[in-house]
Amino acid sequence: MSSTSTNTISTWKKWGPADSGPGGRISGSVCGLDPKFCDAPASIAPYEWPDDITKWPICRKINPFSQRFRSKQESNGPGNANFPIGYKDKMAEHMVCEVIGHPCCIGIHGTCRITTKEYCDFVHGYFHEEASLCSQVECLHDVCGMIPFLHPEWPDQFYRLFTTTFLHAGIFHIAITLLVQYFLMRDLEKLTGSVRIALIYFIGALAGNLASAIFVPYRAEVGPAGAHFALLATLVVEVLHCWPMLKYPRRALSKLMIILVGLLMLGVLPWVDNYAHLFGFIFGFLAAYALMPFISFGHYDRRRKIFVIWICSLLILGLFGLLLALFYNVPMYECELCKLFNCIPFTRDFCASQNINFKREEPV
Numbered sequence: 001m002s003s004t005s006t007n008t009i010s011t012w013k014k015w016g017p018a019d020s021g022p023g024g025r026i027s028g029s030v031c032g033l034d035p036k037f038c039d040a041p042a043s044i045a046p047y048e049w050p051d052d053i054t055k056w057p058i059c060r061k062i063n064p065f066s067q068r069f070r071s072k073q074e075s076n077g078p079g080n081a082n083f084p085i086g087y088k089d090k091m092a093e094h095m096v097c098e099v100i101g102h103p104c105c106i107g108i109h110g111t112c113r114i115t116t117k118e119y120c121d122f123v124h125g126y127f128h129e130e131a132s133l134c135s136q137v138e139c140l141h142d143v144c145g146m147i148p149f150l151h152p153e154w155p156d157q158f159y160r161l162f163t164t165t166f167l168h169a170g171i172f173h174i175a176i177t178l179l180v181q182y183f184l185m186r187d188l189e190k191l192t193g194s195v196r197i198a199l200i201y202f203i204g205a206l207a208g209n210l211a212s213a214i215f216v217p218y219r220a221e222v223g224p225a226g227a228h229f230a231l232l233a234t235l236v237v238e239v240l241h242c243w244p245m246l247k248y249p250r251r252a253l254s255k256l257m258i259i260l261v262g263l264l265m266l267g268v269l270p271w272v273d274n275y276a277h278l279f280g281f282i283f284g285f286l287a288a289y290a291l292m293p294f295i296s297f298g299h300y301d302r303r304r305k306i307f308v309i310w311i312c313s314l315l316i317l318g319l320f321g322l323l324l325a326l327f328y329n330v331p332m333y334e335c336e337l338c339k340l341f342n343c344i345p346f347t348r349d350f351c352a353s354q355n356i357n358f359k360r361e362e363p364v
Contacts, residue, residue: 030053030132030133031097031099031132032095032097032099032132033056033059033132033133034095035048035049035056037059037062037063037095038059038061038062038063039061039062039063040059040060040061041057041059041060053133053135054133054135055135056133056135056136057136058130058131058132058136059132060130062095099132100116100117101114101115101116102114102115102117102127102128102129102130102131102132103127103128103131103132103133103134103136103137103139104119104120104123104125104126104127104128105125105126105128105137105139105142105143106120106123106125106139107123107125107143108143108218108219108220109143109218110139110140110142110143111139112134112137112139113125113134114133114134117129126139126142144157144160146160147159160209161205161206161209161210161213162202162205162206164209164221164222164223165202165205165209165223165224165227166224167222167223168222168223169222169223169271173222173223177223177224177228180228180231184231184232184235185197185201185231188231188234188235188238191238192234192291192292192293193293196291196292196293197234199287199291200230200231200234200284200287200288200291200292201224201227201230201231202227203230203283203284203287203316204226204227204228204229204230204231204233204280204281204283204284204287205224205226205227205230205280206226206283206320207226207279207280207282207283207319207320207323208225208226208227208229208230208273208275208276208277208278208279208280208283209221209226209276210279210320210323210324210327211226211275211276211278211279211323212226212273212275212276213327214275214323214326214327215275215335215338215341215342216273216275216338216339216342221273221276223273225273225276225277225280226276226277226279226280226283226284227280227284228280229260229263229276229277229278229280229281229284230280230281230283230284230285230287230288231284232256232259232260232263232281232284233280233281233282233284233285233288234284234288234292235256236253236256236257236260236285236288237285237288237289237292238288238292239252239253239256240253241292241294241295242295244297245295260281263277264277264278267341267342268340268341268342268343268344269343270343270350270351272342272343273342274341274342275341275342278341279323282319283316283319283320286312286313286315286316286319287312287316289308289309289312290309290312290313290316339351
């Protein structure tokens, strides 16, 4: 048995100084993918494939290299420096091998692995049989879907900050939304007007969703949690506006604060987004101060409230810009303390069902 077996299980072809690729490249060529054997897109001037293999396109049409190089050998004659005798036999080995491994996009993290179709189906991934390298596919688009990304390295589907407000995780979730809108938002709309309350509602929703994307980056979020807390903040602002006219203003404010603290405490349970709650309340408070009608008691009080309106408006723009800067430049992938605000592990597996992973894996 040992006399007939071989230690060679595969052959790796690599360009070198004596046998370079187009443009004198000395790197490149993988099993089933080589610029020399691709006709669409062809690696010809001025569209040569770059020396960086991670920037290679998907080959849509492979050249019939057996005929191609046979004709070139005949035209160039035997022993030609560019196409020596036996060139076809040496160079075609990596193009005739059976390729069973292709990029597979796995999980909500968009992790790419070169694997078989059977394994990709087993883990419920997206198998790209047309591609050879992970750099040729956009796993983030496979996970997210909808409108394609303008740039695969930058998450630019900003409309998701808005559309997720209308999505719900089930009948119970949407029932909570309807109850909040019927018993709370309806009266606020009568008090402030439909345009003002709509602006407050969506400002809180957008800010809450953006904060959730920053601090809990790998967890799917749905629902108007930030918008609901913006409505709660609107009630707080209304109490502050009407403070001199209320019989027990401190009692009214204390009740709202108790409700706020209680809801934030519930936010440390699994599958409740505390970051959307907190930032929805903050932005809702600022938006309510800037947009709600107010009663002034004298000229000085009116000027003071107008000044506060400008300050709140500028704070909304500044804080939203800060969140965008954090989202793009300082993502919280490895913030261990951040997840404690969203879910406290009272037991070993208390928060395990959320599948929170703050460590982003590099593509293969």
